[in-house]
Amino acid sequence: MTRLNVLLLLAVMASAMVLVHSQYESRRLFMALEAANKDAHRLEVEHDRLHVERRAQATPLRVEQIARQQLQMRTASPAITQYVSLSGKAPEPLPAPVAAPSREAHP
Numbered sequence: 001m002t003r004l005n006v007l008l009l010l011a012v013m014a015s016a017m018v019l020v021h022s023q024y025e026s027r028r029l030f031m032a033l034e035a036a037n038k039d040a041h042r043l044e045v046e047h048d049r050l051h052v053e054r055r056a057q058a059t060p061l062r063v064e065q066i067a068r069q070q071l072q073m074r075t076a077s078p079a080i081t082q083y084v085s086l087s088g089k090a091p092e093p094l095p096a097p098v099a100a101p102s103r104e105a106h107p
Contacts, residue, residue: 056062067073074080
């Protein structure tokens with residue numbers, strides 16, 4: 001009878017140790033999950049901020065301004081356009097350009 005009691009006591013102790021270990025692991029994993037969720041939220045906010053900043057940087061007016069100021073670009077006109085042909089003969093004149101649609105800001 002004493003052997004049975006000792007064996008049962010050891011089984012209860014082992015079971016208690018496994019329970020404590022599983023609760024510890026559960027809490028540790030929960031904390032890791034919360035940290036990962038916090039990082040994911042931070043990255044999502046950063047992504048949204050960068051997306052808004054990219055849209056602000058790519059406005060047509062800003063691109064045109066940078067092209068003129070930093071890249072020294074200018075609007076193409078027939079006076080500064082050079083036509084190249086593949087054959088040895090002179091290129092045929094192009095038809096008159098059609099007026100471009102107005103650039104109105106769309107919401």
